[in-house]
Structures are given as structure tokens and as C-alpha cells.
Amino acid sequence: MKIGTLGAGEIAQAFAIHLLKAGHEVLLSNSRDPGSLKQLVAKLGKGARAVTMSEAAKAPIVVLAVPWPKVAEVLGQLPGWDGRILIDATNHFLLPSHELADLKGRVSSEIVAELAPSAMVVKALNTLYASNLAREPREGKGHRVIFVSGDDADAKGEISVLLKGLGFAVIELGSLSEGGRAQQVGNGLAGVDLVQLGD
Ligand SMILES: NC(=O)c1ccc[n+]([C@@H]2O[C@H](COP(=O)([O-])OP(=O)(O)OC[C@H]3O[C@@H](n4cnc5c(N)ncnc54)[C@H](OP(=O)(O)O)[C@@H]3O)[C@@H](O)[C@H]2O)c1
Numbered sequence: 001m002k003i004g005t006l007g008a009g010e011i012a013q014a015f016a017i018h019l020l021k022a023g024h025e026v027l028l029s030n031s032r033d034p035g036s037l038k039q040l041v042a043k044l045g046k047g048a049r050a051v052t053m054s055e056a057a058k059a060p061i062v063v064l065a066v067p068w069p070k071v072a073e074v075l076g077q078l079p080g081w082d083g084r085i086l087i088d089a090t091n092h093f094l095l096p097s098h099e100l101a102d103l104k105g106r107v108s109s110e111i112v113a114e115l116a117p118s119a120m121v122v123k124a125l126n127t128l129y130a131s132n133l134a135r136e137p138r139e140g141k142g143h144r145v146i147f148v149s150g151d152d153a154d155a156k157g158e159i160s161v162l163l164k165g166l167g168f169a170v171i172e173l174g175s176l177s178e179g180g181r182a183q184q185v186g187n188g189l190a191g192v193d194l195v196q197l198g199d
Pocket of ligand 1: 006007008009010011012029030031032053064065066067068070073074089090091092093125126127128129130131
């Protein structure tokens, strides 16, 4: 599969390692010229490419991995999504303070979904520290858990299949409003690194 990333930092790189190992193509982008990612894509190896944000956003599956204060700016400059899948890996930290942004009771992924109309938003990859996400998904006699939430069953199913194909265990938590809220930083799952036992 072809997967685009908006942001090429810690989270995008940690996920890219697994995607590339499984033979997927990863199109990485950041706020600068693709040339700024030359060394990174060389390090990541076969299947990794540096592209512009708009090219990354054209992939059938796109990972949103930019700091929360940049989310509106990034999504605001992209064309329509036409039903493509947007994995929301963000946490709503303000920078540089790392205080939580005031969402006025709303769910961060619902805000992302509003900013990317016609995207199928799936909340995933946000609960593990990047250093844990980068680790081998198969751990001892089990599989590292990724939580997944979303309003579109097909999109959620597609991401679950992708993640399981990489060796992760998937726990689906429901809609963006329920599961997305549970996954949201501040609600107990942040940083939790679970391994589900079994094949
Ligand atoms: N790190 C973690 O352990 C962790 C865990 C779970 C979730 N998250 C969440 O994942 C998201 C990314 O975190 P990270 O740790 O990967 O961040 P990071 O290492 O600081 O990387 C951020 C990336 O976003 C890009 N970016 C920033 N502003 C941009 C813009 N206006 N347009 C396009 N790209 C832009 C940066 O590109 P430039 O270099 O060009 O600025 C960089 O590639 C955040 O929302 C964070 O809360 C992080």
C-alpha cells in the first residue's frame, strides 16, 4: 500500500519503520522542501520517499503527525479528501508548554474530522510513545496493542487489517466521540504500552 505522512518526525518515522519492513511505500512530508528529508529517507531505506505535503495527502491512507497547534494550518491548505483515510495520530498538546489545549469539551479527533471534510478519520497511533511505537510489534508471546477509533466501519476495518499485518494487536474502541475521547491524551490511555498475549 501507499501511505502518506503529514509530518516526518518521531511518530511518522516510528510507524514508517514497520510499514517499510512489511513492503509498503511511505511518502513522507514536512513543513519544508522534500530535500530536507533526503537523509531521513536514505536512512529509512527502500520504499521511503520525500514528497510535498499535497503529494503525501493524495495517498489512499494518510497519517496526520504534526504538533496540535499546526493541525488547522496543515489541513487547511490541502484539497478535498474524497473519502480517503486520515489517521489522526495527534495529541492536543500546546507547544512549547506541553499544556493541553482547551478543546471546550470537544474531542480532538472530531475537530480534525471537521478540518478534513470528506476524510474518513481514524484515531490511532497517538497513545504510544514514539519510542514504544518504534519497537517490534511482536513482543514475547504477544503483540503490542494499538487502539483504533472512528465513525466509518470500513475505514476502521482497513486500518485494523493494515496494523495487524504489521504485527500489532488492535483494540477497537468505537466512534470518534466515544473511542476517540478515550484515546485522547488526558483520559488514561496515554503512554499505556500493552501487549496482548496470543498468536
Ligand atoms: N512523540 C511522541 O511520543 C508522540 C506520541 C503520540 C502522539 N504524538 C503526536 O504526534 C504528533 C507528532 O508528534 P512528533 O513527536 O512526531 O513530532 P515531531 O517529532 O516534533 O515532528 C513534527 C513534524 O511535523 C512537521 N510539521 C510541523 N509543522 C508543520 C506544518 N505547518 N506543515 C507540515 N509539517 C509540519 C515537522 O516538520 P518540520 O521539521 O519541517 O517543522 C515534523 O516533521 C503530535 O501531535 C504529537 O502530540 C507524539
